[in-house]
Amino acid sequence: MAPNPWPGVSFVAVATAAAAISLPAPAQDITFSSLLSEMSNPDALARFPDFRQMQASSYNRESTARGRPGWFADSDGTGFIREETIGGRHEFVAMEHSGPGCLTRLWAPFFYYDFNDRVGPTVRIYLDGSETPAIEAAWIELLTSNDWPDSYGKPPQRKNTLRIPSPLARFTARAGDVYLPIPFAKSCKVTFDKPPFYNIINWRAYDEGTRVETFTREMIETQREAIAACAKAIDAPIPLSPSAVERARTDSRRQTAVSVLRGPGVLRGFRVEIDPGVLRQFPHLLRDLVVILNFDGEQTAWCPLGDFFGSPNAINNFTTRYRASADGVFTCNWSMPFQQSAIVTVERLSRGEFPMKVTTMVDGWTWDERSMHFHAAWRPDELHPGDQFTDINFIDIKGQGVLVGDQWSVLNPTRGWWGEGDEKIYVDAAYDRGFPDHFGTGTEDYYGWAGGVNPNINDVFSHPFLANVAVGSWSRGMRLAGTGDTRGFNICSRTRALDTVPFTSRLVFDMEASPGVDQRKATDFLGYSSVVFYYAKPGSSCNITPAPDAAKKPIMSLDDIEKAAGGAKQN
Numbered sequence: 001m002a003p004n005p006w007p008g009v010s011f012v013a014v015a016t017a018a019a020a021i022s023l024p025a026p027a028q029d030i031t032f033s034s035l036l037s038e039m040s041n042p043d044a045l046a047r048f049p050d051f052r053q054m055q056a057s058s059y060n061r062e063s064t065a066r067g068r069p070g071w072f073a074d075s076d077g078t079g080f081i082r083e084e085t086i087g088g089r090h091e092f093v094a095m096e097h098s099g100p101g102c103l104t105r106l107w108a109p110f111f112y113y114d115f116n117d118r119v120g121p122t123v124r125i126y127l128d129g130s131e132t133p134a135i136e137a138a139w140i141e142l143l144t145s146n147d148w149p150d151s152y153g154k155p156p157q158r159k160n161t162l163r164i165p166s167p168l169a170r171f172t173a174r175a176g177d178v179y180l181p182i183p184f185a186k187s188c189k190v191t192f193d194k195p196p197f198y199n200i201i202n203w204r205a206y207d208e209g210t211r212v213e214t215f216t217r218e219m220i221e222t223q224r225e226a227i228a229a230c231a232k233a234i235d236a237p238i239p240l241s242p243s244a245v246e247r248a249r250t251d252s253r254r255q256t257a258v259s260v261l262r263g264p265g266v267l268r269g270f271r272v273e274i275d276p277g278v279l280r281q282f283p284h285l286l287r288d289l290v291v292i293l294n295f296d297g298e299q300t301a302w303c304p305l306g307d308f309f310g311s312p313n314a315i316n317n318f319t320t321r322y323r324a325s326a327d328g329v330f331t332c333n334w335s336m337p338f339q340q341s342a343i344v345t346v347e348r349l350s351r352g353e354f355p356m357k358v359t360t361m362v363d364g365w366t367w368d369e370r371s372m373h374f375h376a377a378w379r380p381d382e383l384h385p386g387d388q389f390t391d392i393n394f395i396d397i398k399g400q401g402v403l404v405g406d407q408w409s410v411l412n413p414t415r416g417w418w419g420e421g422d423e424k425i426y427v428d429a430a431y432d433r434g435f436p437d438h439f440g441t442g443t444e445d446y447y448g449w450a451g452g453v454n455p456n457i458n459d460v461f462s463h464p465f466l467a468n469v470a471v472g473s474w475s476r477g478m479r480l481a482g483t484g485d486t487r488g489f490n491i492c493s494r495t496r497a498l499d500t501v502p503f504t505s506r507l508v509f510d511m512e513a514s515p516g517v518d519q520r521k522a523t524d525f526l527g528y529s530s531v532v533f534y535y536a537k538p539g540s541s542c543n544i545t546p547a548p549d550a551a552k553k554p555i556m557s558l559d560d561i562e563k564a565a566g567g568a569k570q571n
Helices: 032-039 042-046 139-144 224-234 276-281 548-552 558-570
Strands: 052-057 082-086 089-098 101-109 122-127 135-138 169-171 175-178 182-184 187-192 200-205 245-251 255-260 265-274 289-295 298-304 323-326 329-332 336-338 342-348 356-363 373-385 390-398 401-412 423-427 466-471 488-495 501-503 506-513 525-536
Touching: 032 224, 042 265, 052 089, 052 423, 052 501, 089 200, 101 139, 101 187, 122 139, 122 182, 135 139, 139 169, 139 175, 182 187, 255 356, 265 276, 265 289, 265 342, 289 336, 289 373, 336 373, 342 356, 373 390, 373 548, 373 558, 390 401, 390 525, 401 506, 423 501, 501 506, 506 525, 525 558
Parallel strands: 298 373
Antiparallel strands: 052 200, 082 089, 089 187, 101 175, 101 182, 101 200, 122 135, 122 187, 169 175, 245 356, 255 342, 265 329, 265 336, 265 356, 289 298, 289 342, 323 329, 373 525, 390 506, 401 488, 401 501, 401 525, 423 506, 466 488
């Protein structure tokens, strides 16, 4: 092990992982190449940016304001801005923006109105007022590259000459997502030549006067090496930093902590290792063990270990860009800067003793006015009846920061569909205005995949920015081998790349509790819990507080739902 280059830094347990890439000062110009570099740089998330994140979607236009009729309307697949004629063609405008910006994410199902249509419309992306599209392609192929397992059906013949490498464009489960940045200097408009079906489009809006290099089709060739390098970087584990300090210790104490006594610096991740046999024998430990983060004297995270790593009910193996769970090895690779001090604690709420290894890695960081602390906020289990549509609040943050990810766990007592609800994300003054900046089209759509049929265990996947961690097949905490339906725990997660959501004063994140049509009675209860990951400047606050009493309770179960349903019948 290399000698400690950080005098004054004391460690009481261990060290792990991530790239020692220091973020350069903001470039004068925003280019296609700089956006690719930003996407592959973990440090970029930890400094406050200079843009607003926008969203257009096919949400139901009957939803006009919070609290008014139509707020929970579910027919989200056909909304658009207007129809117009461009170059003699009749086209439907799905997104438009005036000013400098960058498309950051495109999503849609891999079918178009009909499961037999795997081609969809022609999508055209017009930049800077030109009537000649910078991108003109078969929509579904653009999103998925027509590359999916045989179990989802035979792909159609390829039409596009444009090829976006995975994972910048990738199939998930009955859907595809594009993360290739498409910057523009003056304006952007996205159209379809058929009536729109389910779609979500995210983009950055930069301040007027920001110099942005407009995307051209030729960049796919001239920047081929940069595109390939970006795709490889985000699809691979974040590499170790050669300059960082890494140490490890295994013990069985009630509380295992890492203290960094002097900064500035950056925690480049942490890893917790526990014998998977212990966790399978005592799954309640996934709630009894709590991750606590403290930076510069401010507690920024209090979250059960299992919930932090997509495993509130049992070990669920998955790998995304900044979190992974693999047979008792839980890894977090977000960059977490601090100005003076950092304390990472894994606390045991129960008295059981067993070996646990905690690893951390600390590196150098230049703290400036854009630097932010990392946060994680856990909302404990709660049951909701199916006849009461409501917006479940994931979090309400006051301050300045950036939303970078989230996870939703849903316990479903039926074998039907559970997630009609839309995300509603309000930025700054939007909540007071009563309409969100981001209004989605369905729970699975927000998490990058699609319905159309009842999901099963074959729809489990994990990609760098998206994961369907678990799809049911659980009964009273035990996996049912060989089955595949939504009864049990369903866990979805999203990690943001260039589609992070900055806020300067407030962010409110709601998700509709809106079950499928076959479970909308007062006796149809579903269970929910969530985790939100974000960065914020020192001094921020949120409405989610530590909940040790909730973490000490057994995780919600199908028995709990049956009891709640029985009580509703009696009433």
